[in-house]
Amino acid sequence: AQTVTQSQPEMSVQEAETVTLSCTYDTSENNYYLFWYKQPPSRQMILVIRQEAYKQQNATENRFSVNFQKAAKSFSLKISDSQLGDTAMYFCAFWSGGSNYKLTFGKGTLLTVNP
Amino acid sequence: DTGVSQDPRHKITKRGQNVTFRCDPISEHNRLYWYRQTLGQGPEFLTYFQNEAQLEKSRLLSDRFSAERPKGSFSTLEIQRTEQGDSAMYLCASSSGQGHEQYFGPGTRLTVT
Numbered sequence: 001a002q003t004v005t006q007s008q009p010e011m012s013v014q015e016a017e018t019v020t021l022s023c024t025y026d027t028s029e030n031n032y033y034l035f036w037y038k039q040p041p042s043r044q045m046i047l048v049i050r051q052e053a054y055k056q057q058n059a060t061e062n063r064f065s066v067n068f069q070k071a072a073k074s075f076s077l078k079i080s081d082s083q084l085g086d087t088a089m090y091f092c093a094f095w096s097g098g099s100n101y102k103l104t105f106g107k108g109t110l111l112t113v114n115p
Numbered sequence: 116d117t118g119v120s121q122d123p124r125h126k127i128t129k130r131g132q133n134v135t136f137r138c139d140p141i142s143e144h145n146r147l148y149w150y151r152q153t154l155g156q157g158p159e160f161l162t163y164f165q166n167e168a169q170l171e172k173s174r175l176l177s178d179r180f181s182a183e184r185p186k187g188s189f190s191t192l193e194i195q196r197t198e199q200g201d202s203a204m205y206l207c208a209s210s211s212g213q214g215h216e217q218y219f220g221p222g223t224r225l226t227v228t
Contacts, residue, residue: 004157033215044119045158045206045219091157095215101146102171103217105157 002027004094006106013082014114020067021077021109023092029053033095034068034075035103040088048090051075082113117141119220121207127226128197135193136223140209147190148217149182150206151175158206164190197227 003026013019025034036048051059051068059066063083067076079086092106120139128134140147145166150158161180163171166187176182179197184190194201204224208217 035216037219044221047216047218050216093157099170101163101210102148102160102173103150103158104160107155107157 002029002094002096002104004092004104004106006092006109008109009107010110010112012112012114013079015082015084017082018078018080019082019111021079021090021092021111023075023077023106025073025075025092025094027073027094027096029096032097034066035093035095036064036066036075036077037091037093037105038086038088039091039108040085045091049077079111084113084115087111087113119207119209119218121205121220121223123223124221125224125226127228130199130227131196133193133195134197134225135191136205136207136225138190138192138207138209138220140189140207141211141218144209144211144218145187146210147184148208148210149190149192150208152204152206152222153202161192161205194225197225199227201225202227 005024032053034051037045038048039045049061049064063080065078089108091108093103122137147164149161152158162182164184179195182192204222206222207220210217
């Protein structure tokens with residue numbers, strides 16, 4: 001069974017600064033997908049960024065980028081130029097691919113961006 | 116594209132009562148998922164539908180839980196004889212056959228008193 005670990009329950013950052021959220025996972029699969037989801041307070045979860053394991057290039061979406069280290073089974077999220085609207089719970093999620101479509105989530109990191 | 120919707124948004128019920136939640140996925144999505152999220156935890160998978168077929172159920176889904184997706188459109192999740200441990204946020208998500216991104220609804224927060 002796959003497991004996803006987020007070791008930072010809470011983090012804070014000053015507006016306009018950069019912050020990195022950590023995620024590690026355990027799997028015996030070779031081809032899989034990793035995601036970061038954002039869940040703002042009292043709002044629905046939205047996808048921030050995704051990474052296919054077979055791609056060596058790290059995914060980037062505007063101010064959000066990942067550092068994917070397949071051998072280390074590490075998948076960290078970097079948020080540059082942090083904005084107040086980035087305040088949210090961030091969940092790392094894993095999908096093993098194939099016919100098993102369920103996502104396995106970590107416990108989340110609460111990120112607070114301070115003015 | 117109006118997104119995934121869920122109804123009701125909040126439900127308070129007494130222990131032992133039955134409750135039913137509804138999820139309306141994005142119209143062209145053939146895959147639908149239910150997750151449960153408790154305080155301080157990430158969402159946990161409950162069940163998955165492809166069209167009207169329920170293809171996978173988690174061991175978390177006890178006999179008191181049942182889910183349906185008639186005609187492959189909306190889905191319902193029913194909990195019979197609710198217990199205090201059922202208090203949680205119930206999330207619905209949908210995806211298309213083309214991509215792997217799951218789009219989440221706002222959730223139904225259940226409180227069992």
